[in-house]
Amino acid sequence: MEKELKRTGVPDNRDVDSVYPGKERLASGAVAVLECFQRIPCNPCATCCPRKAIKAFHDINDLPIIDWEKCNGCAICVANCPGLAIFVIDENYSPTEALLKLPYEFVPLPRAGDEVKVLNRAGQEVGVGRVVRVQNPPSFDRTAVVHLAVLKELAREVRFFILGGAEGE
Amino acid sequence: MKTVDICVIGGGPAGLNAALAASSGGASVLLLDNADHLGGQLVKQTHMFFGSERQQAGTRGIDIAVSLTTAVQGTPSIEVWLETTALGLYDDGVLTVECLGEYRKVKAERFVVATGASEKMLAFKGNDLPGVYGAGAVQTLMNVFGIKPGQRVLMVGAGNIGLIVSYQLLQAGVSVAAIVEGAPRIGGYLVHAAKVRRAGVPILTSHTILEAYGQDSVEGAVICQLDQAWQPIKGTEQKIPVDVICLAVGLSPLSDLLWQADCRMLYIPELGGHVAWRDESLRTSQPYIFIAGDVAGIEEASSAMVEGLLAGYVATLDIGLAPSDVSERIRAAREQLVELRSGPEGEKTRLGLAAVQGEAR
Ligand SMILES: Cc1cc2nc3c(=O)[nH]c(=O)nc-3n(C[C@H](O)[C@H](O)[C@H](O)COP(=O)(O)OP(=O)(O)OC[C@H]3O[C@@H](n4cnc5c(N)ncnc54)[C@H](O)[C@@H]3O)c2cc1C
Ligand code: SF4
Ligand code: SF4
Numbered sequence: 001m002e003k004e005l006k007r008t009g010v011p012d013n014r015d016v017d018s019v020y021p022g023k024e025r026l027a028s029g030a031v032a033v034l035e036c037f038q039r040i041p042c043n044p045c046a047t048c049c050p051r052k053a054i055k056a057f058h059d060i061n062d063l064p065i066i067d068w069e070k071c072n073g074c075a076i077c078v079a080n081c082p083g084l085a086i087f088v089i090d091e092n093y094s095p096t097e098a099l100l101k102l103p104y105e106f107v108p109l110p111r112a113g114d115e116v117k118v119l120n121r122a123g124q125e126v127g128v129g130r131v132v133r134v135q136n137p138p139s140f141d142r143t144a145v146v147h148l149a150v151l152k153e154l155a156r157e158v159r160f161f162i163l164g165g166a167e168g169e
Numbered sequence: 170m171k172t173v174d175i176c177v178i179g180g181g182p183a184g185l186n187a188a189l190a191a192s193s194g195g196a197s198v199l200l201l202d203n204a205d206h207l208g209g210q211l212v213k214q215t216h217m218f219f220g221s222e223r224q225q226a227g228t229r230g231i232d233i234a235v236s237l238t239t240a241v242q243g244t245p246s247i248e249v250w251l252e253t254t255a256l257g258l259y260d261d262g263v264l265t266v267e268c269l270g271e272y273r274k275v276k277a278e279r280f281v282v283a284t285g286a287s288e289k290m291l292a293f294k295g296n297d298l299p300g301v302y303g304a305g306a307v308q309t310l311m312n313v314f315g316i317k318p319g320q321r322v323l324m325v326g327a328g329n330i331g332l333i334v335s336y337q338l339l340q341a342g343v344s345v346a347a348i349v350e351g352a353p354r355i356g357g358y359l360v361h362a363a364k365v366r367r368a369g370v371p372i373l374t375s376h377t378i379l380e381a382y383g384q385d386s387v388e389g390a391v392i393c394q395l396d397q398a399w400q401p402i403k404g405t406e407q408k409i410p411v412d413v414i415c416l417a418v419g420l421s422p423l424s425d426l427l428w429q430a431d432c433r434m435l436y437i438p439e440l441g442g443h444v445a446w447r448d449e450s451l452r453t454s455q456p457y458i459f460i461a462g463d464v465a466g467i468e469e470a471s472s473a474m475v476e477g478l479l480a481g482y483v484a485t486l487d488i489g490l491a492p493s494d495v496s497e498r499i500r501a502a503r504e505q506l507v508e509l510r511s512g513p514e515g516e517k518t519r520l521g522l523a524a525v526q527g528e529a530r
Binding site for chain 1: 216217218219226227228229232327339340353354355358359360361362363364365366367368369370372374471508509511512513514515
């Protein structure tokens with residue numbers, strides 16, 4: 001883990017590189033990215049994955065290790081991670097757009113079709129996105145998963161959004 | 170005088186589990202809390218908890234409070250007194266309490282003190298202006314009473330509480346101007362920091378609050394940068410207009426009862442301040458008093474729950490009313506505590522506990 005991360009709270013390129021799937025895997029469809037860089041006593045990601053793609057922890061403080069070949073991007077872990085640190089990326093969504101599945105715990109929830117402003121890890125606005133679907137079943141326990149279509153080149157940066165006309169904060 | 174086998178003081182996660190464990194072998198238990206509901210700090214925690222599934226990780230604090238409270242209420246041998254403040258604990262096993270304006274006495278064979286913690290204050294000019302709150306008060310206003318504390322908040326402290334309460338403020342539709350943190354590093358979990366950063370909240374490490382200003386209430390704060398020796402750097406002062414300043418600068422164990430009961434007290438900074446000496450079963454130097462949860466050392470609900478179980482089970486052994494598999498349960502609780510504290514984030518607690526163990530009763 002980079003020292004900068006402890007100072008700013010924003011993972012930088014090197015941090016992200018260390019947890020990001022390779023081009024080939026990205027090109028083959030939806031996959032989870034676990035932006036969890038610090039050993040903390042936490043393991044729901046490993047216990048909730050129905051495909052056992054996230055390795056069982058030896059020690060509850062382990063960092064999660066994912067087998068991207070087993071992961072199908074279902075996003076169950078996105079809703080179950082207390083750190084809201086897991087995001088699903090589907091670069092195969094359309095020729096120009098990628099689909100992001102982001103955890104979202106604010107009201108009102110967006111609706112399919114809404115246009116939103118998309119933000120990077122530092123909360124800076126980097127473009128717009130389109131809400132494609134909102135998953136909020138009881139099993140997700142009030143952490144909704146918002147499916148957001150963004151330009152492919154933004155897929156690695158965008159981690160949050162604000163509703164269209166709403167204020168920045 | 171009320172007579173019970175085991176009396177548990179404080180109905181947070183530690184006390185609730187202590188009561189459940191204490192009653193598991195048939196002992197009669199009295200659980201009391203000065204609030205009008207059980208759950209302690211948990212009732213304010215709307216976020217998902219860490220830990221492992223054995224401590225209900227991934228579940229929201231408030232939902233953990235509901236499930237433990239339901240279990241306690243479904244146990245006939247546990248009697249609950251709410252709005253009851255423990256006042257004094259005496260050598261002959263008598264506790265005095267104030268219950269809804271009335272003084273009462275409780276006699277028990279064993280006591281588990283699980284009174285939690287109180288918030289630390291910070292000295293700065295204007296800290297008595299209305300609009301300066303502790304993080305606990307802000308959480309209670311928002312998450313218990315549904316009241317917004319203000320429109321725009323400066324958070325002081327980037328530990329887990331400062332980060333989580335900032336996130337909850339955003340969820341309530343309140344803007345957070347910044348989080349200032351005196352240390353050069355964020356103290357709380359980085360995943361919590363990442364949540365507020367991507368929502369646009371700056372975290373200013375090596376910064377502190379110098380003063381709160383305003384006529385009748387807070388209108389803003391002056392913050393500044395700190396050098397490596399934690400001294401303000403001249404010329405870095407900036408004014409931040411806010412109507413709320415929220416202090417999340419740490420907790421100290423609420424150990425008044427233990428002082429009064431003449432338990433041996435130690436000053437252990439890693440555990441949050443003054444804590445009672447205790448053995449590995451959480452028994453204090455007064456053999457009839459056990460401690461569990463934040464009062465034993467500031468940690469987390471996960472470890473508080475397990476400590477509650479441990480203290481409760483050992484107390485049942487003392488009085489011959491233990492469940493048949495008590496040694497297995499005690500061993501499991503000990504193992505869970507070791508595991509929870511084994512990572513880098515558990516280092517402070519490990520150091521603190523080692524310091525306690527280095528001391529004689
Ligand atoms: C913002 C925030 C976020 C947190 N997030 C997490 C998290 O994600 N995961 C996690 O594991 N932990 C978390 N915690 C920590 C967790 O809430 C505490 O560690 C835990 O509640 C401690 O439990 P306890 O039972 O020791 O004390 P408490 O929950 O504080 O309960 C103590 C109870 O004792 C009562 N009491 C005190 N004195 C008396 C008296 N004299 N007479 C009668 N009753 C008395 C109080 O009213 C209270 O109900 C968080 C805490 C905060 C503030
Ligand atoms: S997205 Fe689904 S399959 Fe992939 S790791 Fe998460 S839970 Fe497992
Ligand atoms: S559940 Fe989330 S925060 Fe916890 S270990 Fe897994 S990825 Fe990290």
